[in-house]
Amino acid sequence: MMTGFVVCDTTSVNLHKVLHAALSLKPRTNxxxxxxxxxxxxxYVLEGVKASVLILKSCWKEERFQLSRNA
Known part of the structure; x- marks a missing residue:
């Protein structure tokens, strides 16, 4: 018996929303x-956000990044 369900956007839509939200928090970020x-x-999502935020520059990095708690 199903008692409920969750409806959400796709990963790409959520990424688009997060990028716009992050950029609106720091308007000088380019x-x-x-x-x-x-x-x-x-x-593709990043390029779409770049098109809507005219000052945004994309930078593709070839090397891998690792997260560190000591940074």
Missing amino acids: KVIAEADCFPSDL
């Missing part, structure tokens, strides 16, 4: 760094 080999649709 660069977003992404790995060049990340999932292709993520790069």
Whole structure:
């Protein structure tokens, strides 16, 4: 017996929303760094956001990044 369900957007739509929200928090930010080999649709989303935010520059990084708690 189903008692409820969750409806949400796709990963790409959520990424688009997050990028716009992040850029609106820091209006002077004009660069977003992404790995060049990340999932292709993520790069398409970034290019779409770039088109709507005219000052945004994309920067594809070839090397991998690692998160560190000590940074």
